[in-house]
Amino acid sequence: MLKPTVGPIIGHTTTHHARIFLRGDGNTDSPLFAGIRYRRKGDTAWSRGQFIRLVSYRDLAGVIVLKGLEPDTFYEYQAGWKSTLSPAHTPETILELPLQWPKEIYQLRTPSSETDAPRSYIVGSCRYLRITAGVPATPERGDRTFAGINRIVERANPPISAVVMTGDQVYLDDLNFIAPDRNLKDMLFKYRTAFSQPHIKKLMSSVPTYMMLDDHEIKDNWPAKKNHQDETLYTNALDTYELYQASHSPAHELLDDGTLRPLTRYWYTFAHGNTGWFVTDSRTRRNLSANNRRILDEEQEHSLLTWLIDSPYRVKFVVTGVMFYPDRKFNAGDAWQAFPEQRLRLLETIRSHRIKNVIFVSGDVHGSLTSMLTHSQDPDFQIHTVVSSPFCNSRLLPYANASTFIPGKPMARAPSGEYQYELTGKVISQDNFAQLKVTAQSVQVTFHDRDGDPLEVVDIPLR
Known part of the structure; x- marks a missing residue:
């Protein structure tokens, strides 16, 4: 997998979900996918990757939604994109391939759920x-x-x-x-x-x-x-x-x-x-x-x-x-x-x-x-x-x-x-x-x- 050409950009983030934008690149004759995996900071195991299909009419860019997050918590995540040869691949089947994620690790923090927190x-x-x-x-x-x-x-x-x-x-x-x-x-x-x-x-x-x-x-x-x-x-x-x-x-x-x-x-x-x-x-x-x-x-x-x-x-x-x-x-x-x-x-x-x-x-x-x-x-x-x-x-x-x-x-x-x-x-x-x-x-x-x-x-x- 390759690093995003634009992003990742963390958008709207609540106590329980985050939206992350990223863009890939490459020959659109082959299917392209972007993915993110994440973990709580301090954990060793990564989540199962989440993937979306990238399409040329959206400039090979898209948004992945991370759900089930916890309030006031640091997370680490990795992001990348991949081109495949088979036109039959989907965001689900891409996980069956051997994936080597880009080494860069990003961080995000969910907001506190305390009403009066500064x-x-x-x-x-x-x-x-x-x-x-x-x-x-x-x-x-x-x-x-x-x-x-x-x-x-x-x-x-x-x-x-x-x-x-x-x-x-x-x-x-x-x-x-x-x-x-x-x-x-x-x-x-x-x-x-x-x-x-x-x-x-x-x-x-x-x-x-x-x-x-x-x-x-x-x-x-x-x-x-x-x-x-x-x-x-x-x-x-x-x-x-x-x-x-x-x-x-x-x-x-x-x-x-x-x-x-x-x-x-x-x-x-x-x-x-x-x-x-x-x-x-x-x-x-x-x-x-x-x-x-x-x-x-x-x-x-x-x-x-x-x-x-x-x-x-x-x-x-x-x-x-x-x-x-x-x-x-x-x-x-x-x-x-x-x-x-x-x-x-x-x-x-x-x-x-x-x-x-x-x-x-x-x-x-x-x-x-x-x-x-x-x-x-x-x-x-x-x-x-x-x-x-x-x-x-x-x-x-x-x-x-x-x-x-x-x-x-x-x-x-x-x-x-x-x-x-x-x-x-x-x-x-x-x-x-x-x-x-x-x-x-x-x-x-x-x-x-x-x-x-x-x-x-x-x-x-x-x-």
Whole structure:
């Protein structure tokens, strides 16, 4: 058996199961299979291998689900792929062959089942990697940030429960005005290249990674800049996103037989004890019409509001690719600032239902910050936002800074009063990522530079 050409990538992981993505390669005239075997760390015997068939229309990639795991447990696993000569082989009969597994041993850890256990997360977005004529330009620049994240993972206490990537994991439009990626072959190559750099590969093989898309997984400021030539681009972009980012996410429901239900939407939820996450699709369900302008479709808005009101989590993170707030002085029509009616509906729901400890998490702006939103007539209302961006900026793009945002004046007005925000720390204007540490008292936000050294620490008290 041979090592995966992309992956393994650990996706959605619960106390009892884990989803692992991997890709093979080779001549598709012969059947190809990918497999994983695992064991509790410290045991000597491996599990029986689990195999799936790899098919060319899915870029010879797939997801294997490990079931029957135990909470708060370290596991070791091996992963590989194999080509066979006989067309009659199946994922079951492949086990009858003499198999020599690749020697590399990876590790994963299932989350604790204790409701009040402290949790820790890595959050970030926007990893720019330019590829010209099939050659990546200085890929080590972006991968250096993931080396810094690995340093944090190695010493984190509590251990990192997940890495949450909030959009622009790839830039399909990196040469938007010259040669944007439109065909499936180029898009697949970009994903393979971005996810195969050594440090991001190490990170994703050991820590559950949750992803969502933003505009650069399609095209800058999508769909506002959509034109009549973009139908094929859009189809191919979503096909590659579904394969490399959504395939191992909670957007696929796990069925009783251990298979994953086909994808029907991109937004999803996951949770660890008292900490819940609602990861929105703030990009593909937009309605730009004047009479029903919305950044989330009606079904998703209803689900988000229901989750905010009814879910039992003490801390509720809402992930959105573009900023919920603060507002920028230059309104490009792309963030929540350009959808004020829907944003106000969310705010009024949170306020009127007295929902506490809601934190919006986003990226996009190539700058990182924390901010608090309050209400002029309701001293009990308070929400926070954490913005973390970029993992790696393009030399052609500026960083956001404090002067990027509108200071002082109310962000929104309702009959109940005015909503106004203030920055609760400095604006980070360099490549960085955030670590969120959730305890009984607070959510501690630490922004790190690309080498893992701390830049700013902000404590968000829990109520």
